[in-house]
Amino acid sequence: MTTISEVKPAASANTSAQSLMATLRMVLSYGLLFLLALSFIYPFMLAVTTSFKTLPEIAANPVALIPETFTLEGYTRMQGLNVGRWMFNSAFIAIAVTTGNVLFSSMAGYALARIDFPGRTAVFLSILGTMMIPGIVMLIPMFIILRQLGLIDTYGGLILPKVVSAFGVFLMKQFFESVPRDLEEAAAIDGASRFQMFFRVILPIARPALVALIIFSFQGSWNDFMHPLIVISVNQDLYTLPLGLALLRGGIGQNLQWNALMAGSMITTLPMAIIFFIFQRYFVEGIAYGGLKG
Amino acid sequence: MAAGIREQERQDRIAAWLFLSPALIIFAIFLVIPILFALYFSFTDWNGISPPAEASWIGLDNYQAILLQDGIRRADFFKALKNTTYFALGVVPVQTALALFLAVVVNQRLLRFKSFFRTSYYFPSITSSVAISLIFLFLYQKSGLINSILSGATLGLWEPIAWMEDSRGLIHIILGWLGVTLRDGPAFFRTELLGLTIWDWISGPSVALSGIMILNTWTTIGTMMIIFLAALQDIPTSVYEAAQIDGATTWPTFRKITLPLLRPTMFFIITLGLIGTYQVFDQVYVMSSGGPAKTTLTVAYMVYRNGFRNSEMGLGAAIALSLFIIIFILTMIQRRITGSEATD
The missing domain is CATH 1.10.3720.10 (MetI-like)
Structure with a gap:
């Protein structure tokens, strides 16, 4: 009896210490997670506010988050550099590239997933093999072929090489393989041809995969820097946002107009950010889909 | 019936290649052919500006310059x-x-x-x-x-x-804290290996x-x-x-x-x-x-x-x-x- 009464308070002190430890651990873990989240977001916040600061203020204190004097100087400077045109080009090219991918990548993906024909495996493996070629390796080969075809300094040069992607073909093939065959069989009984089947039956139900494909194509094209860099040689009217921005940075050691550079960065980032927040779910699903099966 | 199936197979085969053709044409023009071109030009002294036909064949010189020959390129x-x-x-x-x-x-x-x-x-x-x-x-x-x-x-x-x-x-900095520098370090630091000194390699x-x-x-x-x-x-x-x-x-x-x-x-x-x-x-x-x-x-x-x-x-x-x-x-x-x- 006595032993029990002696043991009891000790045990309860022990549990309260344990629960204190648990609370402490939780506070620490969440603190760490929020700190990490902040480290991913804060640079963007500082970039936004810096784009509204004056140059002297940035030089005096590049760390302060809130601008003392609010100015649109950076944005006006960007406007003077024809940033509207860069934005139009980026959007136009991204839309063209995305449309091409939706059509051509899904057509190829469908044939590889659903039609039995001699050479199917060979074609699939070759396309898969091209995914192994690092983009940087294509820098000079791409320049050579575009030059031979007279596509340097043209929209064609910016768009055509990108209208289909091995990743897109792969993504769509994976998706079409998961679609039940009954739908096509029903369409076949109705006498539909493969083309009718594809465009009227298959494509409309491929929405989730298509949204992922659209997001990836658009994002890839919008953010692409290397391809425009080699396609555009002298024609400044073809500059895209990343290219214009990178060239604006200019040589090393120059005095940089940070408010304009940050304004340009924000103009480049914002449209993608908006698309991201609207279609967030599909970003995650798309990566999971393409990544897992890769 | 058998003829019908064969006809169906024939049509499927045609459809498959038609579906694949845009992708295959793009891959051929902008991926396969360019790589072959690049392979060819890697054996020439082409400067990228003059007409490619004027480039002269220099064999393995480019590869030698980056891999074997002593010099700034290597x-x-x-x-x-x-x-x-x-x-x-x-x-x-x-x-x-x-x-x-x-x-x-x-x-x-x-x-x-x-x-x-x-x-x-x-x-x-x-x-x-x-x-x-x-x-x-x-x-x-x-x-x-x-x-x-x-x-x-x-x-x-x-x-x-x-x-x-x-x-x-970074490794140089850490070595510096430990008192190791190129000046009073061992002589092999100055030995050259593939165009760089050992000291440079371990930077x-x-x-x-x-x-x-x-x-x-x-x-x-x-x-x-x-x-x-x-x-x-x-x-x-x-x-x-x-x-x-x-x-x-x-x-x-x-x-x-x-x-x-x-x-x-x-x-x-x-x-x-x-x-x-x-x-x-x-x-x-x-x-x-x-x-x-x-x-x-x-x-x-x-x-x-x-x-x-x-x-x-x-x-x-x-x-x-x-x-x-x-x-x-x-x-x-x-x-x-x-x-x-x-x-x-």
Whole structure:
């Protein structure tokens, strides 16, 4: 009896210490997670506010988050550099590239997933093999072929090489393989041809995969820097946002107009950010889909 | 009936090739043919400006210049290879480990603010590399945010540095603390190997290159986290329930059950990381143009610099193809390592 009464308070002190430890651990873990989240977001916040600061203020204190004097100087400077045109080009090219991918990548993906024909495996493996070629390796080969075809300094040069992607073909093939065959069989009984089947039956139900494909194509094209860099040689009217921005940075050691550079960065980032927040779910699903099966 | 089936097969075959033709034509014109062209030009002295027909065949000279012949080209190539290797060695393990850690954390069933954490960790992955590079260029200034955070965290012990202008190698710095310098170090430090001295080889990444490495890790973690997350969610809960019945606690469960099940994903992530780090280009172009003192010159940037800036397109093609072979071999080695572990 006595032993029990002696043991009891000790045990309860022990549990309260344990629960204190648990609370402490939780506070620490969440603190760490929020700190990490902040480290991913804060640079963007500082970039936004810096784009509204004056140059002297940035030089005096590049760390302060809130601008003392609010100015649109950076944005006006960007406007003077024809940033509207860069934005139009980026959007136009991204839309063209995305449309091409939706059509051509899904057509190829469908044939590889659903039609039995001699050479199917060979074609699939070759396309898969091209995914192994690092983009940087294509820098000079791409320049050579575009030059031979007279596509340097043209929209064609910016768009055509990108209208289909091995990743897109792969993504769509994976998706079409998961679609039940009954739908096509029903369409076949109705006498539909493969083309009718594809465009009227298959494509409309491929929405989730298509949204992922659209997001990836658009994002890839919008953010692409290397391809425009080699396609555009002298024609400044073809500059895209990343290219214009990178060239604006200019040589090393120059005095940089940070408010304009940050304004340009924000103009480049914002449209993608908006698309991201609207279609967030599909970003995650798309990566999971393409990544897992890769 | 048999004739009908054969007719059906014939039509299917035609349809398949028609469906595939746009993709195959594009791949042929903009991928296969260009690579063959590049292979050809890597054996010429083409400058990229004059008509290609005027380029003369110089055999293996370009490959010799970067691999065998003593001179600035070979020194640059191996310097770039060294920088790129330090880059990969620093970035790939860290990004893989952090991405896995974050994936496990945001996969916790009871975690609050889950979507906030996921969104913020992933956000840098969707933004333009050029925009991010400019933002980090701003943060890496001597009076910039990174220095002021480090000063704050070390209570003023941290001396602000101009990150992107600092060519000191990290290992050199550490050796310096230990009192080892080139001047009073052993004589073999000065021995030349493939155009660089031993001392140069062991420099470690420069401060400037480390800056780009941090940026690269920061922007790629998000995508890798999502890929790990998808793999984690594919593991059936019954596996964990069984472990719980056996009395396994969190860490052993993770090590003995989760990690082995993630092995294919791990392989995929490391491959992605290797391919990505061995072709880092955009950030170098925007932030440092290969400087200071060529310590951020990567193989990918060298392809561009020699091909387009120095008008040595033939040499550039030779560097690019060498890089291709290097990446291919690395992937194969990595596959061998991960593969053999998987059969344990």
